[in-house]
């Protein structure tokens with residue numbers, strides 16, 4: 521899954537003491553950020569195989585450190601602790617939401633991936649394979665993204681005019697990136713695709729921090745009043 525991962529990051533902004541949106545954007549893709557780095561360095565590997573699944577050409581042979589269940593749990597715990605240390609404003613509540621964001625990645629990948637997600641370090645691989653059923657693959661991604669997005673819009677208020685435009689600009693960008701990912705040319709190999717994915721994830725994190733400055737959480741406003 522790609523843009524659907526951002527649904528939970530938007531959704532946690534509806535919490536009473538929400539974490540930073542930029543940090544939440546990093547959290548939901550933390551497992552893939554690590555994966556891209558590990559693919560570039562050869563620690564994890566896979567292949568591009570056009571036609572592998574209707575919506576994905578990624579044959580992910582070996583990714584125990586990032587996409588195994590114990591791996592994802594470890595990243596979630598680490599994400600929670602690191603967030604608590606570096607941004608203590610929201611306390612353990614916001615840090616726990618960051619941890620949940622990290623773990624949501626594995627759950628959403630489980631829906632769409634072929635059985636390539638190990639339940640142990642590298643054994644008992646699972647995945648429901650919705651990427652092979654386009655209606656389910658596209659539908660799940662769109663529903664998760666837009667439910668989170670509308671929760672976010674409902675729970676926050678624009679500070680100025682930028683706060684009205686920015687969320688829609690970002691969601692349009694997400695739709696464009698998704699279309700390019702699914703309809704654009706397949707990258708030559710996984711080692712070439714990984715830095716592109718990493719770059720996109722990091723730009724989106726920066727946009728999350730920017731968007732966060734244009735809107736304020738309604739619950740934060742109530743707490744002040």
Ligand SMILES: [Zn+2]
Pocket residue numbers: 521551552587625629
């Ligand atoms: Zn993933």
